[in-house]
Amino acid sequence: MLRTADWPLRRGLVIAEVAVLGGLNGEQVVRWLVQHEPPTAGEAVYFVVGVVAGGLALARRRLPERTAALAASAIALSLVFSMVGFFAEPDATLNGDPEAIAVILLVGASCHRVPPRGAGGLALLGGVAVVAAPGLRYGIDFTTLAVAVLWALLWGCGVAVGLMLRDGDVRREAALSAARNRERLALARELHDLVAHHITGVVVRTQAAGVVLAGSPEQELIQEIEHAGAEALAAVRRLVMMLRSPDQLALVTTGGLVETVEAAVDGDEAVTVELASGLAELAVAPETVSTVHRVVLESLTNVRKHAPEARRVSVTVASAAEGQSLRIEVHNDGLRPGRARRSPGGYGLVGMRERIVALGGTLTAGEHGERGWRVLADLPLPGGAAADRPPERGMTR
Incomplete structure (x- = not known):
């Protein structure tokens, strides 16, 4: 159809x-x-x-x-x-x-x-x-x-x-199904890095507690907690290694939000980056940072592939809805009239949308202005929900 x-x-x-x-x-x-x-x-x-x-x-x-x-x-x-x-x-x-x-x-x-x-x-x-x-x-x-x-x-x-x-x-x-499955596998591979970070913190704190409580009746209980944490970490590692392909690298970004956006832009002089003040101090979960990297990287890849004649490309990242969500906007002016309607489109945005929806956010992509094309993502921040959920539009380019 x-x-x-x-x-x-x-x-x-x-x-x-x-x-x-x-x-x-x-x-x-x-x-x-x-x-x-x-x-x-x-x-x-x-x-x-x-x-x-x-x-x-x-x-x-x-x-x-x-x-x-x-x-x-x-x-x-x-x-x-x-x-x-x-x-x-x-x-x-x-x-x-x-x-x-x-x-x-x-x-x-x-x-x-x-x-x-x-x-x-x-x-x-x-x-x-x-x-x-x-x-x-x-x-x-x-x-x-x-x-x-x-x-x-x-x-x-x-x-x-x-x-x-x-x-x-x-x-x-x-x-479409393959694109969704690839994104789900990517999220599963990232699970190890995210869970390992938190479990390792629990194990380290438990070891410290064991040193402090050495010789006390609670030491045996502390050792059991430490052992359970180590086993959980090993089980997660074994499970995720089965999903990891040899030619695929971990996609989790360990830096801060500002460093992540700059890394995705990769010093491209044709791209104007606008970062709201206070982003460096903003409390953002690691999976959200990784998703921001994916949104910016995929959007810029689409610009280079589908709109090489674009004269202005901008990346804007700012908090929205009074700090309840994080908004990422990638805009370019390289759209020819009627081009988006004729293009059969790819599946990069399908996987991106799968990732964003899994975090409770929204993604829209489509024509913006006379010659513009915009990708707009809203990601919830801790304690908040995705802001201003716009109606979904065609997402292929």
């Missing part, structure tokens, strides 16, 4: 479908008016069938969850009137047959959206309906056979396009 960001493409496809279906039906009406001959009963019936089938084909865009029912209705309508035409032999002449186009569109949509078994059945019945209709309705001759071959080819194209769209959706979902 097309994403909201691809609305111009979707609108173009809708206009094309309306033009084709409306043009084929309108051609018959114009022909009747020009020839000053009223349609025969058979031609009138097939015209109505074509209009109804076209309406069902267009309705699938408004009701994608009803694609199977719409396709089944159009196919059944086509088959029924083909059989009526075979037995009644109506006085009709071969025409553009918009009904066949509508059935082919619905077959393609079924191959895209309907579960495999249902899609296979609808595709088969739809192929029978469009290929058999010319011969059953108008008799078998060279012209109707040629038309049947044409419909068969178009039916094959409809099935192929539907399957390609289905494959594209599957691949995209798999890529």
Whole structure:
């Protein structure tokens, strides 16, 4: 299914479908008016069938969850009137047959959206309906056979396009899932560094307490606490080492918030860094510092990759909501008009969002101003919640 960001493409496809279906039906009406001959009963019936089938084909865009029912209705309508035409032999002449186009569109949509078994059945019945209709309705001759071959080819194209769209959706979902899983594994690998820091502090304090309480009745209890802490630290290390790949380095940033932002910018003179006063003294959890590093680094990577012509790139970090949250904003002016809507996008921001949501924060990314693109992240600080949670927008670039 097309994403909201691809609305111009979707609108173009809708206009094309309306033009084709409306043009084929309108051609018959114009022909009747020009020839000053009223349609025969058979031609009138097939015209109505074509209009109804076209309406069902267009309705699938408004009701994608009803694609199977719409396709089944159009196919059944086509088959029924083909059989009526075979037995009644109506006085009709071969025409553009918009009904066949509508059935082919619905077959393609079924191959895209309907579960495999249902899609296979609808595709088969739809192929029978469009290929058999010319011969059953108008008799078998060279012209109707040629038309049947044409419909068969178009039916094959409809099935192929539907399957390609289905494959594209599957691949995209798999890529999104892989991006989320990679970020979760990265967070799991960071768990060792974060937990080890705190457990080591507990063990050191326990050892100090053992020295102070040497010879007292509490010394045995202190030693048990020390031993339990050491075992917990070893267990965490063993578990996380199984998740760690040889070519992957630890992602935790051990410096302060200001040093972390400066390290992510890496002295790039094209980037303007604006840090609010008091950030160095701000109480920020280690996982938040690591996430700030990831947000700035990923955002600047996207700027270099997707907007190399940007003349101004800024990174702003400040506390928000009266110190309840930390706000990171990366903005550039290298967006061409309409570029964000056409870009298929990557998955870096998907993983970034997974990390931020896990901390209780929010992330938005999208157009900002006439030529601007902005990544805005809000991370809660100790005792606070993410500030001013904005509505989620398209996150790919």
